[in-house]
Every structure is written in structure tokens, then in C-alpha cells.
Amino acid sequence: MSAEVFTEHVIVWLGPVPLTRTMATSVATSLFLWGALAPVGRAVARAPEGRLAAAGRLMYRFLRDLVTETVGHPSRGLEVFSGSLFLFIAGASLLGQLPGFAPPTTNLAATSALAALVFLAVPFAGIRARGLAGYVKRYFQPSPLLFPLHLVSELSRTLALALRLFGNMMSGHLIVALIVALVGLLVPVPLMALDLLIGLLQAYIFTILASVYIGAAIRVGEEEGA
Template sequence: MNSPLVVEPVFHIGPVPVTQPVVATWAIMALMVLGALLLKRSLTQRPGKVQAVAELITGALDDQIRDVVQSDPAPYRVLIGTIFLFVLIANWSGALPGVEPPTAHLETDAALALLVFVATIYHGVRSNGLVGYLKTFAEPTWIMIPLNLVEQITRTFSLIIRLFGNVMSGVFVIGIMLSLAGLLVPIPLMALDLLTGAVQAYIFAILGCVFIGAAVSEGRDAGSPERSAS
């Protein structure tokens, strides 16, 4: 059995090895952008079914972001929404035959978590100023500085590992079941994977939102309860 931790390059563009997750990501990207373009062309004041669903999704996202950040969701909508939709579609793409979800590989999850990490710093600096943002690391006392720094790293890693572990384990278990029992048996597990995938996409987006919200609001009210979320 192949190790789930190793990715093999499919082909090379010059010196750059292009692996299977990258190809899958491209396909998902193409799908999403195509769908967005089609939807954008048919946007009207009186929504059809597709537009109603899209508005429902964006509205729910706005509500969730507003709940967590406690302010206008507009600056975070694009990032959080994109992460949620991409992770959701990527997780569910595992249900298609022959496709391995990009999120089942550490690299994609690392890229997502990196995005969240950078966005956290960006929004923290933007709303509190550079000095203000750096000061939040000395909360509640300066002794906590190393711990706060480590927390930034570990929570990002936990973000990576959580998504990776959930999706990868699903794929891995299905592979094992397939090799042991054969066709049709892993279908309940695949259904469970769909649920897990949706929940994990939601959790990833919400945690990213929580991190950003904590960075934004820490300057305002010291000591957010969300900071220690793993």
C-alpha cells in the first residue's frame, strides 16, 4: 500500500514537479470560477433557484462571520468564504471515482493554513497598527510572549493536521475497505466522509475566522476566550 504521506509528481513543468493535488486543485478552481461566471451572468434582482442558493450560502457565511468577529463581515467575507467553499468542494471531490481530494495531502492544508496565518497577521496589523498588534503578544503579561508565539505556530499546525487527518483518514479507510471487501461496501463510509468533509470545511473556516477575529479584537478587549482554541 502506498503511503498517504507521500505525493508523487505527475509531470514536470521545467524544474517544477506538478503533483496530483495541484492538478485536482486546478480542476476545482476551474469548476468554481466557471460556476461563478455563469452565476454572475444571470444575476438579477429577482433570484432564480441557483442564485437563491448562492445568496443563502453567502448570507449564512456573513451571519457566521458576524457572530464570531462581532463586526461588519465585509473585509473577511472573501477569504473565509473562499476557504470554506474550496475546502468543501475539495473534501467532497473524494466521492468522485479516481479523484483523491487535494485536502488529503499535507501540502494543500499547509497552504490553506498559511493563508489563514498571513491573513491573521494582516488583519491584526491593519486594525491595531504594527505596535498594537505586537503588544497583543504581551497579553496578559510579558512572560506570556514565548507562549503566545508558540501558540500562533501550534494552532496553525493543529489546523493543518486536523483537516489533513480527517480527510486523509477517510480516504485511507476507504482504500483499506476497498482492498479488503471490494465494491459497494465502503459506500456508508463514503457518506460519512461527506458529512465529515462538510463539518471539517465549516470548522476550518470558523477557526480561521476566530483567529482573525481574535487578532482584530485583542487590541480592543484584552484576553479573548477564543485565543486558546486548538
């Protein structure tokens, strides 16, 4: 049993730059998503009929409804961002069921990177939608005294995003690894199914939370006006 919970397995050092296993799995996940979803996009563009195209449109409509409800109006950038987040996390969880494949989301650095992207996307989207003053005003909203609390909230929720994803994925992965080490055949299957379910659920939760955070930054002025 290899207990690489916080350590990182470096495959090869390219000079000063290490090439880690997480990097490899994330690239593999990206390539898998690309290969799996590019035909969907082509199918939708070529012919609106067919199962692939129907699945793609269904998914996109679901995503658009989600974003529209969160933000208050359709937002292309947030659609792409949230959709990619969901697809990446879910795809990683799916690939994680392959034997010997540790999904990149079991790495704390990877989940921290995703959370950091969400953290950065919040002011980006807020400033783009409301302007710098309109966005910054949000931090002083009910009272200027709450500015530190806002900051702490931003940081802590980012930390929570990263740790939640990492903890869920890693716990599932660890449990499956433990059972595999103990029994081996067929017994880990239900736990793997649970792991897969948790992975998809976490992808959904991560996506929703990211949408809610970014959407709140976008619609700050609207709430003020309401």
C-alpha cells in the first residue's frame, strides 16, 4: 500500500522542473475529456439529431439553467468555467476507477489550484460586470466594519473548497485502496461505486459553489438595487 497522501511521486526531473504523477493524470484527464467531448460538439454543430447531440444539448441546457438561476441572467464565461470545472472533476473521478489511476483531485495541490482559480475568478467577474468601485463596495456592504470578515470569508471558503474536494476524493480513494489491500476481488466494487457517486456529487457541489460565489460577485449591484 502506497500511502502517498500528501507526498508527490515525481516521475522524472526535467532539469529543475519535476514531472509529477498528478501532472500526468491531469493531462490524461484533459485529453480524455477533449477526445470524448469534441465529437459531441461536432455532432451538435453538424446535426441537431442523434444521441450525442441530444446529450450535449441536454447537459448544456442544464448548465445554462443553473448559471442563469444563480446569476440572474445568462453568462457565457461562467457557463464555460463552471461546465469545465464539473467536467474536469467528474472526468477525473471517472478515470479514478481505472486500476492504478489516482485522479488528480486526490492531490491537495491540484484541488488548491482549482480553488485558487475560483478565488481569482470572483473579483475578475465582479469587476468585469460591475466595475472596480461597484465590486469593492461589496466588501463594505452592510458596514465597513465587516471588511475583515468579508476577507476571511473569501479565504476560508476557498480553503474549504480545496480541502473539501481533496478530502472527499482522497478518502474514497484511500478506502478503496485499503479494501483492495485487504480483500482484493469484487469486495471493493460497492465502495468504488460509492466513490464514483461521491466524486460526481463533489463535482456538482464544487461547480455550484463556484457558480454561487462568482454569481454573487456579478449580481452584487442588482441585490443592492433590489
